[in-house]
Amino acid sequence: MKTNYVGKSVPRVDALEKVTGQAIYCVDVELPGMLYGAVLRSPLAHARIIEIDKSAATRVPGVKAVVTGNDFPYTFGHMVKDQPFLAMDKVRYVNEPLAAVAADTEAAAQEAVEKIQVKYEELPAVFDPRKAAATGAPIIHENLERYDHSSMYKIVPGTNVCTHMTYSRGDVDKGLSEADEIFQNEFYIHPVAHTPMETHAAVVQHDPSGRVFTVWSSTDAPYQRAKDLANALGLSFNQVHFLSTYSGGGFGGKGAIVAEGIGVALARFTKGRPVKVVFSRQEELTASQVRLEAFLKLKTGVKKDGTLTARVAEITWDNGAYSSKGPEVARRGAMTIFGPYRTPHIRFVSQLVYTNKQPSGAYRGFGTNQVTWACEAQMDIIANKLGINPVEIRLKNFYQDGDRYINGQVMQAAGLRETLEKASQEIGWGEQYSRSTGALVRGKGIATTIKGTATPTDSYCFIKVNFDGSITVLTSSVEIGAGQKTVLAQIAADSIGVPLDSILIPNPDTHVTPFDFGVTSSRTTYHMGNAIRMAGQKVRKEILEIAADVLGANPQRLLLCEGKIMDKDSEHEVSLKEIMTKKYGGKGGTILGDGHYTPARSSIINAEHKIQWMGSIFWMWATHAAEVEVDTETGVVKVLRIAAAHDVGRAINPMACEQQIEGSVIMGISNTLFEEFKMDRGRIMNDTFADYKVASMLDLPVIVPIIVESHHSEGPFGAKGIGEPALSPTAPAIANAIFDALGIRFNELPITREKVLSALRERDPVQ
Amino acid sequence: MKISIDLTVNGERHQVDTTPWITLLELLRETLHLTGTKEGCGLGECGSCIVLVDGRPVNSCLMLAVDARGRQITTIEGLVSNGDLHPLQQSFIEKGAVQCGFCTPAMILSAKALLDENPDAGEEEIKQTLSGIICRCGNYKKIIEAVRTASDGKADS
Numbered sequence: 001m002k003t004n005y006v007g008k009s010v011p012r013v014d015a016l017e018k019v020t021g022q023a024i025y026c027v028d029v030e031l032p033g034m035l036y037g038a039v040l041r042s043p044l045a046h047a048r049i050i051e052i053d054k055s056a057a058t059r060v061p062g063v064k065a066v067v068t069g070n071d072f073p074y075t076f077g078h079m080v081k082d083q084p085f086l087a088m089d090k091v092r093y094v095n096e097p098l099a100a101v102a103a104d105t106e107a108a109a110q111e112a113v114e115k116i117q118v119k120y121e122e123l124p125a126v127f128d129p130r131k132a133a134a135t136g137a138p139i140i141h142e143n144l145e146r147y148d149h150s151s152m153y154k155i156v157p158g159t160n161v162c163t164h165m166t167y168s169r170g171d172v173d174k175g176l177s178e179a180d181e182i183f184q185n186e187f188y189i190h191p192v193a194h195t196p197m198e199t200h201a202a203v204v205q206h207d208p209s210g211r212v213f214t215v216w217s218s219t220d221a222p223y224q225r226a227k228d229l230a231n232a233l234g235l236s237f238n239q240v241h242f243l244s245t246y247s248g249g250g251f252g253g254k255g256a257i258v259a260e261g262i263g264v265a266l267a268r269f270t271k272g273r274p275v276k277v278v279f280s281r282q283e284e285l286t287a288s289q290v291r292l293e294a295f296l297k298l299k300t301g302v303k304k305d306g307t308l309t310a311r312v313a314e315i316t317w318d319n320g321a322y323s324s325k326g327p328e329v330a331r332r333g334a335m336t337i338f339g340p341y342r343t344p345h346i347r348f349v350s351q352l353v354y355t356n357k358q359p360s361g362a363y364r365g366f367g368t369n370q371v372t373w374a375c376e377a378q379m380d381i382i383a384n385k386l387g388i389n390p391v392e393i394r395l396k397n398f399y400q401d402g403d404r405y406i407n408g409q410v411m412q413a414a415g416l417r418e419t420l421e422k423a424s425q426e427i428g429w430g431e432q433y434s435r436s437t438g439a440l441v442r443g444k445g446i447a448t449t450i451k452g453t454a455t456p457t458d459s460y461c462f463i464k465v466n467f468d469g470s471i472t473v474l475t476s477s478v479e480i481g482a483g484q485k486t487v488l489a490q491i492a493a494d495s496i497g498v499p500l501d502s503i504l505i506p507n508p509d510t511h512v513t514p515f516d517f518g519v520t521s522s523r524t525t526y527h528m529g530n531a532i533r534m535a536g537q538k539v540r541k542e543i544l545e546i547a548a549d550v551l552g553a554n555p556q557r558l559l560l561c562e563g564k565i566m567d568k569d570s571e572h573e574v575s576l577k578e579i580m581t582k583k584y585g586g587k588g589g590t591i592l593g594d595g596h597y598t599p600a601r602s603s604i605i606n607a608e609h610k611i612q613w614m615g616s617i618f619w620m621w622a623t624h625a626a627e628v629e630v631d632t633e634t635g636v637v638k639v640l641r642i643a644a645a646h647d648v649g650r651a652i653n654p655m656a657c658e659q660q661i662e663g664s665v666i667m668g669i670s671n672t673l674f675e676e677f678k679m680d681r682g683r684i685m686n687d688t689f690a691d692y693k694v695a696s697m698l699d700l701p702v703i704v705p706i707i708v709e710s711h712h713s714e715g716p717f718g719a720k721g722i723g724e725p726a727l728s729p730t731a732p733a734i735a736n737a738i739f740d741a742l743g744i745r746f747n748e749l750p751i752t753r754e755k756v757l758s759a760l761r762e763r764d765p766v767q
Numbered sequence: 768m769k770i771s772i773d774l775t776v777n778g779e780r781h782q783v784d785t786t787p788w789i790t791l792l793e794l795l796r797e798t799l800h801l802t803g804t805k806e807g808c809g810l811g812e813c814g815s816c817i818v819l820v821d822g823r824p825v826n827s828c829l830m831l832a833v834d835a836r837g838r839q840i841t842t843i844e845g846l847v848s849n850g851d852l853h854p855l856q857q858s859f860i861e862k863g864a865v866q867c868g869f870c871t872p873a874m875i876l877s878a879k880a881l882l883d884e885n886p887d888a889g890e891e892e893i894k895q896t897l898s899g900i901i902c903r904c905g906n907y908k909k910i911i912e913a914v915r916t917a918s919d920g921k922a923d924s
Contacts, residue, residue: 009863011860012860012863012865016860019852019868019872020803020843020847020852021803021804021844022803023868027806028796195901196869197805197807197813197815197869198807198867246867248867249866249904280809281808481867481868482867483866658863658909659863659904659909663904663905666905666907670905689812690810696898696899697902697907697911698895700894700908
């Protein structure tokens, strides 16, 4: 089908507002009578709360409310309802919110917070999930088994294990016995912060009649957050009203109730006055959420020729003190630890364990970073030991069209090989090059990834064609920063047949825009794109029927393109605006089309009974190839070049795909080489950007984004997704390149210069 | 305690009565409602709050508003002139240099200060100048491209 916008790098529709400073983020929201919130946070990692004395705080001039867990005794949780809005009875991590203040000014709120007195009884704390899972560990949630939770997540009563899952397919003992070599390796991947430039924020107003909480938020899924809040407070869904703003970055971190919870607790007591809560950078780094830390063990049987015969995985994930989306990360992440490889016999054990640390949650990749780190590092170890080219061993084991996934789903694997071939070619894989100059040594590495999307999940939309021919698309997909509005507007324009600039997509409003599962799991282009395509086709049909009526023509002979209706026979052309004015000009009117997309009935996800949920309506494939230069005198690793090839199905907007790929590579370098929390008894010591280092413009390597288009049979114009898989192969590609350069394997992230230097010194002791 | 501060923002003179300890960032966002300037850390470590003071980039979270007395302040809201976008705003749109957009005002203003001083700035100079501004979307490649498009770029030829 000919398209005017799909497939083109049209500039982003939100760019003008953003370059002129007009875009309103959550931190910019200002309302009449607005109060400011501040939070008292726990100095201890694990303690019983004996007493909170707020009397001095309430006397600070300008203070309107001081709220503790006793005043607002509710808990929330997306998967396990384990988290109090404000600590009750116990604190479970350093910087957990204990009390909150709303005041006329930020300064008054801060002053009052400092005047709240708390008495604690300190309890033994545990920070390593492996120790927390052991018998005799301090119990963090004594009532764990009594918490409301989905039956999908198996809690182990009387322990700190929040989710335990095992799965096997085939016969791993048989598979291992068929192997020529068995590889056993252990890997570790560290927690990292999302650090969106806009910290967590919320403005909340409780209307004076007490019926509705209105929440301004830059969350990635307003429907999920409203549902969780309604569920926590015993309200109906329409009593928690979310209004989305622009978002200054999410990366999964805005996929939980964070500042919103504090705002709700305060707004309940401010007699209708709105309350604004904005996290400081220190609060963002220590008390929002982080990527799940994970310890991974892989045992893999391989034939001499590199064929995988069996793979056994054991993963222990750190949940932190509260579970956010940890349970689903622990399940969904574990499933793809076998990589994009045909493996006849597999088994995994995945356990998610509470510790006395900041909560863990969704982070760009949703578990894929963790498992890809282990899987792809081990593929390199295997290739090296067996003397097989790392590219060849991957090609040999890759899924092919028609192979079956671990739940029996038939794979659509077109695009996978192409990502590896193109990325390795671009990096000059196998070519001779000068490997060392003095102390500088170069190396190359590759890594591939598989990422599915949460399935089945639904998206709904409405398209309004207004009486003047302008179009409004009502969707709850937020613009998290990745170009959602642009890509959806392109799909709408081509589905209806109107100019891109006639389309407006307002920010979501849960009282108006219909359900969407959320801007997560790289699902928006595919799911909301499909819903918009359906709604677009409906309104297009109705426009043509109205035009036929107005013009006295046969609707079958009319075309709608770029907002112009043309009669194929007479070649007579009329604008959409003219048609709409003729039809509705007097009294007004609207053409309304709805769209609902669900993959639930697609044959693509057919799988074995009861485990269909493990599959995915589409699979995203990617390969990153890295070239690094290591300074053997200082341990500094410089990433010189990364070729990143991604099968996106179809690039609705190639420039937006490049943004995702290039941005992920930078984030990947940052996660792999620089970012690391320094902890002391549960306290994060590096809670500023000066000490928690993220990549800057000076760390930018040559990035070559490569877009592979395999055209998904049910995707809108063939599209799949891109946001999440773009990150996961970067870390193992860099580590594999460091191995190529030095012959030293790092199985634990991050790979800091100190680690590199100490490994070099261990290998080559100073004479 | 209130003091009076006289300053010029985007060509417009303002006389503001305020407390002596507020920062320029707070004055711009809260008193003048110019929310295009963003706070990312409040400690001068991320660059999100950069504005131009007498043409030079300054972390407005680290500057007291009183020190802006008599100075010319330019914020992102002041870059459009007679309805026309500044060439940097135009190139940021065209080259895809905007993702979430939170660092965009600071990036554009810093780049403007650089190009006003050296219209031929090349890649290395651009990187050095903008490296103090964190873009967590990691859009650095396209931001550099956008600034190069707006510069004469002679340094690279």
